[in-house]
Amino acid sequence: MRQLVRTAPAALPAVLRAPLALSAALATAVLVALGILHFHDAGLTGIDAALLPSIDGVVPPWRYLALTVDFGGEPAGSVILVVLLSAVCVLLRRIRTAVVTVLGVVATVAVTTALKPLVGRTIHGEFLSYPSGHTAMATVLALVIAMLLIDRFGLGRPAAVVLALGFALVAGVVMGWAEVALGAHYPTDAVGGFCAALAVVPGTAWLVDRVADRL
Template sequence: MRQLVRSAPAALPAELRAPLALTAALATAVLVALGILHFHDSGLTGIDAAVLPPIDGVRPPWRYVALVFDFGGEPLGSTILVALIAAVCFLVHRIRSAVLTVLGVVATVVVTTVLKPITGRTIHGEFLSYPSGHTALATALALVIALLLADRLGLGRAVAMGLVLGLALIAGLAMGWAEVALGAHYPTDALGGFCAALAVVPGTAWLVDRFADRG
């Protein structure tokens, strides 16, 4: 098994290490800045005030769509998604990507879980909301898939970055919309979750490759 991991293709393509490191640094800065801006502040201001009223409380049939997305971020739904993606990675002999699927999601969820009580932002008076764990999880899974596709398709750096950031943005927007539409999060909570995944997953992928190469 160790030999399989060591000989497997990288979880983080070499040509994407530098640009994704920069992206992770910028995402970390935004994540921290938003956390400071909304530290123990649950008021509806700024971007949230402009975006939330038209979206919050969406009605059927769009509410059902939002609930489907939301299920993907719940414990059962996320476990199914992680298991499926990791299994596909394993079947196509991308062992490191399979490991990243699990560790990337776990690390991202840990970061959002730790940040919530530190930031202390609440919605509906009692539920910790910043950053959105659902949005972070969806973005993390999209990043894993995008990294795998970029490497398998042999894309150049610019196109690969476009694919990675594009899929991450689509996943983040979809889940972020669902969470805001269901009244579970503010828009900036979703942005924070998106940034959390961008900050965590590339570094986790680098660590997976580093330990695999040393093994």
């Protein structure tokens, strides 16, 4: 097993190291800035107030679509997605990427969970909302899929950056929409979740590669 991990392709493709390091730094800055801006905030304020008439959510049939998307971020749904993606990585002999799939989700969820009480932003009077863990989880999986495809097809830097950030953005927007549509989060909560994933995943992948190289 040690040999498989050591000789497996890098989880973080070389063409993405510098771009994702930069995006991680920017995402961290935005994550912290939004946390400070909405420290112990409650209700619609600022950008959220400009985007939403209320936090009541949408009605059917859009609500059904939002619930379907939301399931992917629930404990059962997220476990299913993580197991499936990890299995695909193992079948493709991308062992390090499989490890990043698990550790990336765990680390990002840990960050979003720790930030919620620290920031103390609430929705519907009692539920901690910043940042969105669902949005973060979806973004993590999208980034891992992108890294897997980039390595698999040997994409150059421009295409790799577009693919990685494009996948992350689409996943973040879709899950973020679902959370806002269900009245579970404010739009800036979704932005915070997206940024949390961008901040955590590159470092996690880099660390997995460093440890694997030393085995």
